[in-house]
Amino acid sequence: GAVVSQHPSRVICKSGTSVKIECxxxxxxxxxxxxxxxxxxxxxxxxxxxxxxxxxxxxxxVEKDKFLxxxxxxxxxxxxxxxxxxxxxxxxxxxAQTGGGVEASYNEQFFGPGTRLTVL
Amino acid sequence: GNSVTQMEGPVTLSEEAFLTINCTYTAxxxxxxxxxxxxxxxxxxxxxxxxxxxxxxxxxxxxxxxxKETTSFHLEKGSVQVSDSAVYFCALTTGGGNKLTFxxxxxxxxxx
Numbered sequence: 001g002a003v004v005s006q007h008p009s010r011v012i013c014k015s016g017t018s019v020k021i022e023c024x025x026x027x028x029x030x031x032x033x034x035x036x037x038x039x040x041x042x043x044x045x046x047x048x049x050x051x052x053x054x055x056x057x058x059x060x061x062v063e064k065d066k067f068l069x070x071x072x073x074x075x076x077x078x079x080x081x082x083x084x085x086x087x088x089x090x091x092x093x094x095x096a097q098t099g100g101g102v103e104a105s106y107n108e109q110f111f112g113p114g115t116r117l118t119v120l
Numbered sequence: 121g122n123s124v125t126q127m128e129g130p131v132t133l134s135e136e137a138f139l140t141i142n143c144t145y146t147a148x149x150x151x152x153x154x155x156x157x158x159x160x161x162x163x164x165x166x167x168x169x170x171x172x173x174x175x176x177x178x179x180x181x182x183x184x185x186x187x188k189e190t191t192s193f194h195l196e197k198g199s200v201q202v203s204d205s206a207v208y209f210c211a212l213t214t215g216g217g218n219k220l221t222f223x224x225x226x227x228x229x230x231x232x
Binding site for chain 2: 044097
């Protein structure tokens with residue numbers, strides 16, 4: 001099946017610094033990538049949807065200046081947590097999808113293994 | 121809005137036991153329903169799906185039936201194996217760019 005990688009798998013940073021997380025589709029081109037955040041014993045929360053070459057669409061309540069998303073190519077999207085604080089500590093998961101997300105059909109999302117961010 | 125509720129875990133079973141993980145949902149519109157599985161250290165993988173009422177999704181011995189009247193999509197397997205130990209997520213989408221709404225996940229532990 002299609003493989004999505006994330007790097008790094010774990011990162012620890014000091015409060016106030018910025019952290020970049022990469023999401024790559026290894027064997028297919030992803031026109032759309034999604035970024036999720038997972039809290040302990042909570043469901044995955046969709047943060048934003050990014051389409052290659054255009055600005056990301058953020059879900060309500062997600063600060064776009066805090067969580068910068070770039071989808072510069074069909075195989076790479078990045079999430080940068082700017083000026084990170086301890087409350088940003090979480091598990092961040094990306095997924096990649098082929099196709100254009102047509103309303104009437106479902107294009108399967110392929111998920112990365114996640115990145116554990118700890119902000120001290 | 122959309123929401124998914126699934127039973128809390130962890131669920132601990134002996135090998136060859138019968139498995140049921142309950143999932144109910146609320147949705148605006150007509151959802152497609154999914155079960156995803158996350159093995160330790162790996163990303164979520166699509167296990168099965170159903171796109172309309174009374175459809176049964178099945179894969180690797182797991183089954184789930186789309187019950188519109190009870191807004192449910194319970195996951196079942198007749199005989200679990202140790203290798204089935206993982207976290208299982210119920211999810212739905214109502215289109216609109218294929219955004220998925222997930223349940224909280226249920227951890228399954230299967231012991232010998």
